[in-house]
Amino acid sequence: MSQARRLVLGSSLSIGGSHTSVWRHPRYWSDASINIDYFVSAARKAEEGKLDFIFVGDSLYVNDHTAPHLINRLEPLTLLSVVAGATSRIGLVGTLSTTYHEPFHVARLFGSLDHISRGRAAWNVVTTALPGTAENFGRDSHLEHDQRYRVATEFLDVVKGLWDSWEEGAFLRDKSSGVYFDASKLHTLNYKGEHFSVRGPLSMERTPQGRPIIVQAGSSDAGKDFAARHAEIVFTHQPSIEEAKRFYHDIKERAAKLGRNPNELLVLPGISTIVADSAAQAQQKQDEIDALIDIDEALKELERYLDPAAIARIDLDEQLAPHLDGLLTDGYQAETERIAQLVHKENLTLRGLALRMSTRAGHNPFVGTAEHVADAIQQWFEAEAVDGFIVSSGPIVPEGLHHFVDQVVPILQGRGLYHTDYRAETLRGQLGLPVPPNRYAQATT
Amino acid sequence: MSQARRLVLGSSLSIGGSHTSVWRHPRYWSDASINIDYFVSAARKAEEGKLDFIFVGDSLYVNDHTAPHLINRLEPLTLLSVVAGATSRIGLVGTLSTTYHEPFHVARLFGSLDHISRGRAAWNVVTTALPGTAENFGRDSHLEHDQRYRVATEFLDVVKGLWDSWEEGAFLRDKSSGVYFDASKLHTLNYKGEHFSVRGPLSMERTPQGRPIIVQAGSSDAGKDFAARHAEIVFTHQPSIEEAKRFYHDIKERAAKLGRNPNELLVLPGISTIVADSAAQAQQKQDEIDALIDIDEALKELERYLDPAAIARIDLDEQLAPHLDGLLTDGYQAETERIAQLVHKENLTLRGLALRMSTRAGHNPFVGTAEHVADAIQQWFEAEAVDGFIVSSGPIVPEGLHHFVDQVVPILQGRGLYHTDYRAETLRGQLGLPVPPNRYAQATT
Known part of the structure; x- marks a missing residue:
């Protein structure tokens, strides 16, 4: 490894996680999921802490059994575009499904977000787990698990191809000669595959990051293969440092076997932190939250x-x-x-x-004093169990994020483990991820 | 008519219009179509002039024959979301196609924009004219003209149905009782039509406007019928006041025959204005622009x-x-x-x-002094040829918009023809368009 590893910290602004009744807590912002003020203020708080990115999840199907915090939400790309305008450095990770979308629209949406944010866009690629989703899109049935990943692979090939439609510097806009673009730098994809057929080109010049960053959270076998091939960030859930280590080495090896540099695939488990002045107070806060659980909601x-x-x-x-x-x-x-x-x-x-x-009782090593939480982060990172974490804005939204930024981040910075300012203008630069070359560009000699 | 008619003015921030070489003008912002700073600053300028809304067009197909200003552009919903965050009162009209989109996604995108903007969203419904578009979406062929409108009619039925998924006040978020929403105010659409089958509900509470405003620009016979049935704003192009009058009365009569109040369908032709200190100077500016035309580009x-x-x-x-x-x-x-x-x-x-x-030589009555342009606007409005106009930010982008706001709007305000401040928080309120009732809501007695 030629470079020192960098600790990466993102914040998940998605509401809820697994606890279905935590919205009843007196300090919980209970309409946050539909309130743009929550997302803007939380993103600004995360940027104050120099966090690398914010993350926004999604789903395309609800019914009257859906957990409260998931049933009423803003659409991720519109939400992140507002946040792009209200922030200047923090990365913007949004979720869209490859099973229920068109590659041409997705390439445009994330390409546009990358232009709008001046190079801060990342796409969390999901294949959609809930079978009922099919009924919202006129499909007879939901594709089975591995088939969804085969479709996703083709979907990504198309989207990446569309992002390469225009080489760097294709748009000259030369007013004196009247040449708006250099036609030799325009490439029509003409993709014809098993699941998709897309002509191109994309109606959008190459984005500031070359292309948006690919994030992926599948942890099944097909999901891990997909991540090893395509993902630059893997979002995962790991209950213990031992399991995290196994996952980390598994996914990095899969990437290396495919000829990728394993440093260019960052493994980031999601965590929920509770910070208090003492371990006992932190546990008390956890108990207070757990006491809100309604068995019917949990079922x-x-x-x-x-x-x-x-x-x-x-x-x-x-x-x-x-x-x-x-x-x-x-x-x-x-x-x-x-x-x-x-x-x-x-x-x-x-x-x-x-x-x-x-x-998730008894399974959270990130509950305690700020020192304790910083220690746990340092331990997992230095043990090569993770490249960093995606920290929930909860469990009490948005207090969890505020405590993390105000109390934990300064400790990590003080230890020289975390940056005190952004290193670059784009998310790729910030994360040390390379700009993918345009497939059509001639290598300069 | 119980209310005085209100002059409506929007600004089209779409780049170009019909003149393919105007970007070569020395003062033209030639990368505007891909530059979010242009859209934000132009929207703020339009808001300074208390214009009712901004308008953003779209297309889903380009090739190397596409006009320069259309080949490289931001996606409308991401663009408008940034503008939503950067403005507070102006309406936001964006274009999406019913031929190449999914109703569930479109309902979410515009619903989300309406939430994010606190009630300023409007959807310009297009059926997509360019046949090549089919090739970007894996379709064997582009639907023929009238068939596209039949699909669009069903598409709108579905989207409106999804927007009614939750009645007003469905989300109680009662922390003490643990009731997040009132299940009796949740409605599952279960739509099964010829072209679409969509279960619902939408994962989003009723939007601030009840639902976003529907805009439509079709002017064929099928297009006018569609507009008369669904549109609340009709965007049109009319070369003369006589033709505008015929169109205005035709469309309002079609709406009345369908049982609609014709005042709830606003007819707004697009215009491009050139304002100068004298008629001669305005004409000179027009000639300067026309001299830029390249016959190959025009072809x-x-x-x-x-x-x-x-x-x-x-x-x-x-x-x-x-x-x-x-x-x-x-x-x-x-x-x-x-x-x-x-x-x-x-x-x-x-x-x-x-x-x-x-x-469009010799066809533009909106070229001249600010007084002349204001006179023309007043004349068309008072003759009941229009309810107002959608004014291009060009032909020299964005100077056209700045001259209009700085010089023409104050004259219209001085004559009492145009408002000096916004009347309402939502675009519906501003335009005097009623909030559509939720189809499931019980009338209060």
């Missing part, structure tokens, strides 16, 4: 992973293990596998699993 | 209306009339009909038509 949330009809048939306090076969859904494959292991290992009842999934 | 622009292969076969100075059959394309039907009439009436050659289309 609804489980329907992402377990078949709703089956849930309804099982007694709350019955052992779950004997029922598991055929109960787990096709989406979120890595998570459902983890659930199966947990149920067997700890002999969980349905109630036990629901509460466990809602609180 | 390329004609390819929107005439088959390119046919254009290549015809001598530039030959009479065009005998060749017209089979030469006109299927898109922009009203415009191609106008071209056919013009060619026959004035015995135009190919060169003559190209220059005529590029300059």
